[in-house]
Amino acid sequence: MRPIIVTGTDTGIGKTIVSAALVQLLGARYWKPVQSGLEEETDSDIVARLSGAEVLPEAVRLSLPASPHISAEAEGVRIDPETLKLPEISGPLVVEGAGGLMVPLDDETTFLDLFARWGAPVVLVARTALGTINHSLLSLAALRAAGVPVAGVIFSGEAAPRVERTIIEMGGVAHLGRLDRLDPLTPDTLRAAGDALDLAAIRAAMEAA
Template sequence: MSPRFVISGTDTGIGKTVFAAALTHALRASYWKPIQSGLEEETDSAMVERLGGAPRARILPEAYRLKTPASPHLSARLDNVAIDPALLLPPETEGPLVIEGAGGLLVPLTDELLFADIFARWQIPLILCARTALGTINHTLLSLEALRLRAIPVHGLVFIGEENAENERVITDIGGVRRLGRLPRLPEMTAGALHQAFARQFDLADFLEVPA
């Protein structure tokens, strides 16, 4: 069985799409963004294709593409779209699969359903992306509590940003979660620079484990 991962974050805009691109490249995986909110700028799928170097065939189509850059529940309402959770089923792929959520774990898909509720249904190992900067301890530990409350399997934690050894230590110790590595902010965001940074900072073997 090939590895499958959900990528989520402690907040929006922390760099989880960049990490998803790096992991998609490293695993030669397919990538799926269930819901894309905001179409005027580069979408997450387009970014993963560009930075991850994945062929178009491995960038799987979103279940919903919403125009307004907002929380999916609001974006869908403004676009007069009804999100049907039954359509949010992870696609079957021949090889590894990387799935990326939107924003943080408790972002609402509808007025009744959060992304974390969908992740709990899927039971796919989740990689949580967190900042290294001030405020990350609280945000990350709260996110880990939300995951455990819903019995979502946590594969590990990825830090994004400049090194902050104390923040990283205390989060992994108190949170009881594995540190997978840290992706630094890159002065030039190119596919080559991203792939090199991933190779330096992460052990690919940590992502080849398949739960029994």
């Protein structure tokens, strides 16, 4: 079984919450290869709190909450993308990217380049709000052009059936479910919301890759 990679059309759209839900559902471990911003609760901290699962240490930890290549430059370091390899572990693994696909790791390499090298299936997290059709279809086109296997799209936010259908049909991908905004956001409410996700399709993508 290959890992499943969670990416998004933008930053702050719910990738970490989706990742925590998948960790719960799959009984998986979690890995965030690059963390930019350490002052507040990190994505790894959030997933650990919501899922109770094992979280693997980040390969790169940067203090400044910015694009990784800018954060690294501010700290006088350089991220070497060649050193970022998928962990070799037994059992399912959920890997979360940073921001969107074209976020740079250095001045030459993006997360999309990294995903293409890894060859693991990707779940795209997309908002249901205004602007999501353009962002989602561009992201799906970029994934396909890079030869990255796409498991499907998980939507984040209030239901927008017509918008969701447009992205799924024009993007030619599977609808893997939707997570609404959860208030309160707890392990129990996340577990209940996770029932709306198509776990069978996600497992099939991980096994087929």
